[in-house]
Amino acid sequence: MTDVLTVEGLTKTFDMHALGDKQVVGLDDVSFTVRGGEFLAVVGESGSGKSSLLKCLYRTYEPTAGSTVYHPADVDLATCDDRTVMAIRNSTLGYASQFLDExxxxxxxxxxxxxxxxxxxxxxxxxxxxxxxxxxxxxxxxxxxxxxxxxxxxxxxxxxxxxxxxxxPELLLLDEPTSALDPETRTAAIELLSESTDAETTVVGVFHDRDVVERVADRVAVLDGGELQRVVPVEAFAEEGEVVA
Ligand SMILES: Nc1ncnc2c1ncn2[C@@H]1O[C@H](COP(=O)(O)OP(=O)(O)OP(=O)(O)O)[C@@H](O)[C@H]1O
Ligand SMILES: [Mg+2]
CATH class of the missing domain: 1.10.8 (Helicase, Ruva Protein; domain 3)
Structure with missing residues (x-):
């Protein structure tokens, strides 16, 4: 399967004027590829940069450095103009935020x-x-x-x-889409996710729950302090057996 996204050196720093212009690192030089049709789960402790990564991919945040080439449109989502971002969002790129907007x-x-x-x-x-x-x-x-x-x-x-x-959408970005659901509803949501995300849909999804990751993911990207530690097949992630925050 061909790659859908190629992320290279993606970095996001926040200028905290309220903290005397201190800089907070959200993402630090993150590189990975997402293959067409796969379900890539993103895991890591709270504050490790998971939401920042999705927001940079969706261009809610403008990355500080790096590139995110979205191959179906042959566009760098990190640097293209806003109109191009909007056109891609309106045609093939979907996103569900962690905290619901008004x-x-x-x-x-x-x-x-x-x-x-x-x-x-x-x-x-x-x-x-x-x-x-x-x-x-x-x-x-x-x-x-x-x-x-x-x-x-x-x-x-x-x-x-x-x-x-x-x-x-061809590429779907999901930020903890099942975190507020009770176990029964979560199971229904996971079933729907598995059904809806076939070879035509590529997903990058943030999850806290190891069980959910093991049920839906093909590969797992582990973030720590804004850095990408590794990207492993879900089978290897399951064998590691460590607790995901
Ligand atoms: N808009 C922002 N302004 C300033 N700092 C931010 C902003 N967004 C994120 N950060 C900082 O970037 C870091 C990563 O935050 P992020 O929300 O990406 O973490 P997360 O892995 O999604 O955490 P959680 O699991 O709690 O949702 C944190 O230190 C956070 O304070
Ligand atoms: Mg988050």
Whole structure:
């Protein structure tokens, strides 16, 4: 399988003006490749740079140095202009954030359907697909037409994940998409993730839970203090047996 992403020397430092211009290192010279169709899990302790990595890949953060070549579009996501980033986000790149953004006063089913409408799917088909995803994630039917602003953390997380999965992006970035879910709902989410991420979908997903990593991942990238320690096949990661923070 061909590579989808080539990350080289990716670095993100934060200038902390409130701390007398001290610099905080989020990511330090990180290099790896992501192969087409694989599920790459990113693990590491809290503060090791996992969310920073995903935000740099999605260009929520502008990397301080390095490159992230997204091969299907032949574009360096680290340095290309904002319009190019937006065009790729709107066509083939998906992202589910760790902490949910403010959700507008829109019913859950329409939040999930929106990216499909933006891609030209009919309203009826988009809502049908949204309902299927919410159902698969076990969101109670009486909430489908309700506003996520009033939802619990786990309910919102399911809307967030469904919205990211709905347009079937070629490259999907997931930041702890199951962290707020109870064990039963988490199992449903993992099943949906495994089903939805076949050879056509490449995933880079951050997880804290070793069980989840071992169920979904093909390879595992271990971050520590902003540095990439290693990228190993999931079988090797399972054998290491160390506790993931
Ligand atoms: N916007 C920001 N401004 C300043 N520092 C930041 C910012 N974002 C991240 N950092 C810092 O970068 C480091 C890595 O943070 P990051 O959120 O990437 O960690 P993480 O591995 O996702 O942690 P967690 O498991 O708790 O979500 C931390 O020291 C954090 O304080
Ligand atoms: Mg994080």
């Amino acid at each position: 959700i507008p006063r829109v019913p859950a089913v329409d939040v999930v359907a929106r990216p499909l409408l933006e891609r030209g799917v009919s309203a009826a088909d988009a809502r049908e697909r949204a309902r299927e995803l919410l159902d698969a994630l076990g969101l109670p039917e009486e909430l489908w037409e309700a506003y996520p602003a009033t939802f619990s953390g786990g309910e919102r997380q399911r809307v967030n994940l469904a919205q990211a999965l709905a347009p079937e």
